[in-house]
Amino acid sequence: MYATPIFQAAGLDANGVSVYIVSDNSLNAFVAGGQKLFINTGLLLKADTPEQVMGVMAHETGHIAGGHLSRIHDQLRNASAISILSTLAGVAAGVAAGRSDVGTAAILGGQNVAQRNFLAYSRTQESSADQAGVKFLTDVGISSRGMLDFMKKLEGQELLSTASQDPYLRSHPLTTERVDFLANFVANSDLKDKKVSPELYERHA
Structure with a gap:
């Protein structure tokens, strides 16, 4: 009903x-295996409105439509290649200098570069999925306020330790720019107060 x-x-x-409903109390949703969307029961229970659930679905659909899953695999391979090259360079530097600490520093530096590159790419994909998601919701005739409210629900977790964060936040890096984009989009949308049918609210309750 929500997804079609x-x-x-x-x-x-x-x-x-x-679409698969995963029996898991944690707040999470993700795409995998091409066109498969997984949503945890924890997300369905913690979402305050049907619009929040649809906002998450629209965002995840943005990943599917954008072919992000295959591209993220390519980026992972690139990150691994950088990490391997930095390891080899570090070993060579350590041998040449006759100091293991020089090699270790080079290895760690290369691994940090690979990690930063991957995270930057991941944030770009999240922003792209947001932009696609609000377009899909607009085309359906529904406000994107639910997506914004869901992001705000996660926003306070950024300061928590990784272990204390919901899995969704860990796999979907949240940035101020993403929240600002959604807030600005909703504020300027003719559909900003448009809700789904009362029947969907009854089902959500």
């Missing part, structure tokens, strides 16, 4: 996308 109009707005064959 969003998939159609994204130009996807709704019958070709599978």
